[in-house]
Amino acid sequence: MADTVDERDPVEQISDWIDDNWDPDLTLGEWWERLADSGYAHPSLPTNAGGKGWSHGDSVRAHRVLAEKNVVGPPPGLGTMLAAPTIAAHGSQEQIERYIPDILTGRRAWCQLFSEPVAGSDLAGLQTKADADGDEWIVSGQKVWTSQGHHADLGLLVARTDPDLPKHKGMSYFAFDMDQPEVDVRPLKEMTGRTFFSEVFMDGARVHNKAMIGARGDGWRVANTTLMVERATIGAGSAGFPIAAPGTKANQFGRRVGDIVEGASKRKVGGHAPGVGMKLYKRWTELAQSLSRTDDPLLRQEIMELYSMLQVNRWNLQRARDKNQRTGGEPNIAKLFDGEIHRRFRDLSLRIVQADGMLGGASSSTDPAIAEFVLHAQAPAIYGGTDQIQRNILGERVLGLPREPGPARDTPFSELPKNV
Numbered sequence: 254m255a256d257t258v259d260e261r262d263p264v265e266q267i268s269d270w271i272d273d274n275w276d277p278d279l280t281l282g283e284w285w286e287r288l289a290d291s292g293y294a295h296p297s298l299p300t301n302a303g304g305k306g307w308s309h310g311d312s313v314r315a316h317r318v319l320a321e322k323n324v325v326g327p328p329p330g331l332g333t334m335l336a337a338p339t340i341a342a343h344g345s346q347e348q349i350e351r352y353i354p355d356i357l358t359g360r361r362a363w364c365q366l367f368s369e370p371v372a373g374s375d376l377a378g379l380q381t382k383a384d385a386d387g388d389e390w391i392v393s394g395q396k397v398w399t400s401q402g403h404h405a406d407l408g409l410l411v412a413r414t415d416p417d418l419p420k421h422k423g424m425s426y427f428a429f430d431m432d433q434p435e436v437d438v439r440p441l442k443e444m445t446g447r448t449f450f451s452e453v454f455m456d457g458a459r460v461h462n463k464a465m466i467g468a469r470g471d472g473w474r475v476a477n478t479t480l481m482v483e484r485a486t487i488g489a490g491s492a493g494f495p496i497a498a499p500g501t502k503a504n505q506f507g508r509r510v511g512d513i514v515e516g517a518s519k520r521k522v523g524g525h526a527p528g529v530g531m532k533l534y535k536r537w538t539e540l541a542q543s544l545s546r547t548d549d550p551l552l553r554q555e556i557m558e559l560y561s562m563l564q565v566n567r568w569n570l571q572r573a574r575d576k577n578q579r580t581g582g583e584p585n586i587a588k589l590f591d592g593e594i595h596r597r598f599r600d601l602s603l604r605i606v607q608a609d610g611m612l613g614g615a616s617s618s619t620d621p622a623i624a625e626f627v628l629h630a631q632a633p634a635i636y637g638g639t640d641q642i643q644r645n646i647l648g649e650r651v652l653g654l655p656r657e658p659g660p661a662r663d664t665p666f667s668e669l670p671k672n673v
């Protein structure tokens with residue numbers, strides 16, 4: 254891991270580093286190892302956790318260079334996005350060293366075991382229980398919507414350890430081993446035709462006390478770090494570099510990185526709907542021009558509204574990075590923007606291709622990514638907390654409006670009415 258301090262601008266630093274280190278003949282495993290050792294895999298992590306301690310803004314700027322230079326990005330997925338920052342913030346140094354290097358080198362893939370069939374928006378109502386058994390905890394319950402659960406080696410698990418405490422106080426947070434006979438991961442098929450998430454059934458699975466992140470009963474506080482990181486990252490969009498799946502199950506470590514880059518440049522669709530941002534805006538407006546649709550005043554207006562939203566979202570993110578300007582609500586606002594921008598891109602794309610949209614990828618006049626995008630566009634307003642929940646948080650925590658009515662917050666969880 255990097256131990257010298259470089260005072261140059263982050264963009265200049267990473268740019269020089271890529272020029273000196275990128276080699277298309279490396280295997281993916283070698284490249285990720287090199288990137289992790291440099292501290293550039295996740296530069297906003299603190300230096301004791303394999304990062305450079307950069308601000309989120311500097312890290313985003315630096316990672317755009319990876320995209321511009323068209324090199325394979327760091328291991329994607331929930332390990333890098335959620336597990337590493339959460340463990341860096343709440344884990345002991347021993348836990349940081351146990352988990353984070355394997356995330357930054359892609360050796361282990363992670364999933365997020367938060368949502369349950371009756372605890373999504375009301376996450377603090379979760380019922381998966383962890384009962385103490387010596388140095389271990391015995392975990393039973395069901396999670397759902399577990400993105401990449403079928404590829405994960407480890408999961409960020411929130412479970413109820415003290416049902417007699419009030420619901421926000423009786424939860425604990427664990428780094429949970431997915432490879433146990435008592436863990437049954439059942440992949441689900443989405444309407445996009447892909448299998449992105451699973452349901453996970455745990456029946457007497459085990460997790461050691463050493464894998465508890467934060468203190469017993471601190472799970473809600475730790476989970477809120479994960480959720481804030483998730484919202485801010487979702488709202489900031491993706492850098493757009495070529496990627497490959499991490500983890501032992503995907504097992505892509507032997508692939509040549511040059512081939513991954515080449516494959517990504519050829520692939521227009523498949524695997525992921527395109528990310529929302531100026532690149533997609535340009536792609537969609539060029540499509541409108543090529544189909545001679547830009548004389549339509551309503552379409553022109555929609556294009557301008559979308560452009561304005563992209564700019565306002567950018568300003569919101571800039572404000573989030575400035576500690577003298579921010580209100581604390583910026584990640585929630587960014588998350589709301591992300592959902593709305595997806596919907597606007599979806600509607601705009603359908604207005605551009607008109608009836609050709611029914612032909613999906615088969616029509617020569619349409620962009621084949623549209624069908625995939627349109628089917629996926631409902632998801633961003635739900636994952637990471639729905640639009641309504643973002644508005645509740647903004648109302649209650651930022652604007653200081655009265656809390657939603659409900660049982661007293663100190664009521665023991667075991668005495669609360671349950672959804673089932």
Ligand SMILES: Cc1cc2nc3c(=O)[nH]c(=O)nc-3n(C[C@H](O)[C@H](O)[C@H](O)COP(=O)(O)OP(=O)(O)OC[C@H]3O[C@@H](n4cnc5c(N)ncnc54)[C@H](O)[C@@H]3O)c2cc1C
Pocket residue numbers: 364365366367368369370371372373374375397398399400401450632635636637638639640641642645657
């Ligand atoms: C693509 C995708 C990937 C996901 N990946 C993961 C993952 O990896 N791990 C994970 O743990 N979860 C994941 N989720 C789950 C996601 O976090 C939940 O779907 C979300 O929190 C909503 O919970 P729910 O589906 O149970 O809806 P519910 O909570 O049942 O909500 C139903 C509706 O009621 C509204 N509502 C609920 N409560 C209130 C309230 N108090 N005020 C106003 N309106 C309210 C909601 O806004 C929503 O419209 C994923 C979801 C999607 C779509």
